[in-house]
Amino acid sequence: MGIQFSDSVRRCCVGMIFLVFITTGCQSDVEALDVINISNTPGRSEFPAIAADSRGYFYVVWEERAPNGILDIYISERPLGGDWTDPEYILEPLTPQRQPEVVVDNENTLHVVGQYSNPQGGGEVLYTRKPLNGDWTIPEIIRMYGAAARPDLAVDNGGNIHIVWVELVGPWPVFYAKKAHNGSWSTPVQISTDDAFPWSSPEIVVDLQGYAHVVWTASTQEPSSLNWMTYTTNAQGDTWSSPTVVALDSALGIGSPTIAVDNERTIHVAWSQNRNISYTFKFTDTQWNAPTSVCSNSTVSEWPCLVTDNAGVLHLVWSEVISELYYATKDTGSDWSEPDVYQVTLYSMKMALSTNTLGIVFSTHSETDTLLENYEIFFVEVPKK
Ligand SMILES: [Ca+2]
Ligand SMILES: [Ca+2]
DSSP states (O other), X not given: OHHHHHHHXXXXXXXXXXXXXXXXXXXXXXXXXXXXXXXXXXXEEEEEEEEEOTTSOEEEEEEEEOTTSOEEEEEEEEOTTSOOOOOEESXXXXXXXXXXXXXXXXXXXXXXXXXXXXXXXXXXXXXXXXXXXXXXXXXXXXXXXXXXXXEEEEEOXXXXXXXXXXXXXXXXXXXXXXXXXXXXXXXXXXXXOTTOEEOXXXXXXXXXXXXXXXXXXXXXXXXXXXXXXXXXXXXXXXXXXXXXXXXXXXXXXXXXXXXXXXXXXXXXEEEEETTEEEEEEEOTTSOOOOOEESSOOSSOEEEEEEEEOTTOOEEEEEEETTTEEEEEEEOTTSOBOOOEEEEOOOOSEEEEEOSSEEEEEEEEEOTTOTTSOOEEEEEEEEEOO
């Protein structure tokens, strides 16, 4: 009996060693990161977004619920080699404002969108911009059904602003509108179909020619276990293509879509599926390639963020079991690199690429907040590979 017991223990240990080997298959050395609390406010700080300008500044906006209940969009910025500024609100008294997004154009003008609730309680998209060394402009309001939510924006090389958002009515249509540089807003157009009920907020990028590319996750409105990634573009002569399916999952497993487009107009998409991060791409005039897994392991990989740089290199970060940040790159024609691994507890995140670093923001409660009410905005910086 004793010998059999030892044998089974030995088999078990060999199995465990093998399992450890498997589960750490895409890992390298783990490095610690400085986690900076850039909000430090008594209110609940959530929904951060980040952008970087050509001077190496990072800008972070977020939704701040002050102790008096007022919801406002706050901003903090950090010059290259400097410290974060004290948070300040962008606009008052046009509140409540929620769910901000920020981009920087090639003149280093900041552009911000958010969701604004008008005095009648209707949801509208709010837009404002701030030229370098200037002030925020009087906000412009884009209104459709009074149920706007989760806007996203992108700016092209010509300074045109492209926005997408969801109206929470009927089949939750996804809308797009464009503002010409120093011009006015176009009439919003619906870019979703009625049978593709959006699950996630739409994500938009623009290419060098100024065309927009949009993804979101969708399902049918009827109870079903099927969900999919939807893509559409206006790259065919300003008319929007019928949304196409990038990837499908039979157990509602697709989430967190993230999209990038490079200077060759190749469109890249990543998302979370079956505890892993999936990736695929297409050229402007071809179909989507079959999705591949960026880094297959048994642990939970989620919240991917994808950007491309001017050299066409893809930079992808994601969270591994919440406690680690993985960072992989992909050069044109190559496979994904072995990920760099950083020890940091983070949740749903946003990322911006600066000259030599990635800036990453996320929201969670502070360590001293035992009631889990005072959420803060945290920033970490990772050397660019
Ligand atoms: Ca706070
Ligand atoms: Ca995994």
